[in-house]
Amino acid sequence: xxxxxxxxxxxxxxxxxxxxxxxxxxxxxxxxxxxxxxxxxxxxxxxxxxxxxxxxxxxxxxxxxxxxxxxxxxxxxxxxxxxxxxxxxxxxxxxxxxxxxxxxxxxxxxxxxxxxxxxxxxxxxxxxxxxxxxxxxxxxxxxxxxxxxxxxxxxxxxxxxxxxxxxxxxxxxxxxxxxxxxxxxxxxxxxxxxxxxxxxxxxxxxxxx
Ligand code: ADP
Ligand code: MG
Numbered sequence: 001x002x003x004x005x006x007x008x009x010x011x012x013x014x015x016x017x018x019x020x021x022x023x024x025x026x027x028x029x030x031x032x033x034x035x036x037x038x039x040x041x042x043x044x045x046x047x048x049x050x051x052x053x054x055x056x057x058x059x060x061x062x063x064x065x066x067x068x069x070x071x072x073x074x075x076x077x078x079x080x081x082x083x084x085x086x087x088x089x090x091x092x093x094x095x096x097x098x099x100x101x102x103x104x105x106x107x108x109x110x111x112x113x114x115x116x117x118x119x120x121x122x123x124x125x126x127x128x129x130x131x132x133x134x135x136x137x138x139x140x141x142x143x144x145x146x147x148x149x150x151x152x153x154x155x156x157x158x159x160x161x162x163x164x165x166x167x168x169x170x171x172x173x174x175x176x177x178x179x180x181x182x183x184x185x186x187x188x189x190x191x192x193x194x195x196x197x198x199x200x201x202x203x204x205x206x207x208x209x
Contacts, residue, residue, distance in 0.1 A: 001028040001186045002063030002153040004049065009058035011044050018044040021058070024205060026188060031180050033197040034190045036207030042190035045207075046156050049188065051075050063153060073102075075154070078147030078185070082159040084139040086131040092118065092142045093127030099150045117149040118142075120179060137168045144176070148183060155180070157189040161196065173199050 004026040011019035019041040026032045036042050047053040049060060051072035060068045067075055086095050096114040100106070105113070118127050121141035131139050140160060147155060160176070161169045177200055180187050191197055197204045 001184050003028045003061075004154060004186060004188065005061040006049070007059045007061070009045070009048060009055050009060060011041070011048060011053065012056045019048065019055070022207075026186055028186055029184045030203065031177070031187045031189070031201045032203045032205060033201035034188060034205045034207055035192070035194060035197040036190070037192050040192075040207040042192075042207060043158055046079075046158050046188070046190055049154075050077050050079055050156055076150075076152050078150070078152035078155045080140070080143045080147045080155075080157045080160045082162040084131065084136075084143045084163075086139055086142055086146075088131050091128050091130055092123060092134065092138075092145075095131075095142055096127075096145045096149050099146060103150055105150070113149055114145075117145040120148070120182075121145045122175070136164050137172060140164065140172065144179070148179075148185065152185060155183075155185045155187040157187065159191050159193075160189065162191070162193070169196070176200065 006022050006024040009019060009022045022045060034042055048055050051067065051070060055068065059066055062075060093114055096117050097110060100110040100113060115127065118124060121144050123138060123141050126134065126138065134142065161172050164172065173196060189200060
């Protein structure tokens with residue numbers, strides 16, 4: 001687990017300011033939620049932290065290291081998006097194995113880790129199913145397993161429960177919180193849902209529009 005620090009992080013698209021001078025410090029193991037309406041720059045901000053995009057201004061530090069110009073693969077970050085973004089042609093287990101393959105972790109030890117990650121999200125026995133054979137909640141659990149299987153220093157969650165119906169969302173909120181505690185992984189979740197922010201996190205930051 002690592003701490004995260006954002007200093008004056010700004011993202012402009014042309015003259016439009018999507019992320020405006022954000023200052024944030026997240027302690028190792030902390031669970032912070034960024035709350036803001038649609039269009040307030042939540043996804044843009046997470047993309048900057050993940051390294052999928054570069055800020056126009058400001059610096060990003062992970063574990064005390066300035067990663068502002070580092071590529072995503074140099075940041076050891078697990079990512080979950082609202083739309084599950086699973087590989088449709090791969091089984092659940094193959095989806096979870098993928099980030100391990102990318103990191104050169106193959107063979108029985110990789111397989112063991114992937115199976116354990118599926119167990120953690122309560123999908124034991126469903127590893128052979130393809131995404132189309134899983135419910136929305138189960139697909140999002142696969143996405144979560146895929147994001148944690150390589151033991152990331154940081155977990156970034158972009159409205160991960162937004163596509164689920166209310167009952168399932170509340171169930172998964174409890175599981176997600178338990179999992180985050182158990183793993184002790186530094187986590188930033190973004191959402192427009194105030195209730196979700198309150199029930200999940202240690203601390204909330206509000207983004208204006
Ligand atoms: P949120 O996730 O909070 O809904 P986003 O970060 O997706 O907000 O978007 C913030 C604003 O930035 C929106 O007005 C959006 O249209 C704009 N935006 C996002 N990505 C781009 C882009 N690649 N080019 C231009 N504008 C963008
Ligand atoms: Mg968004």
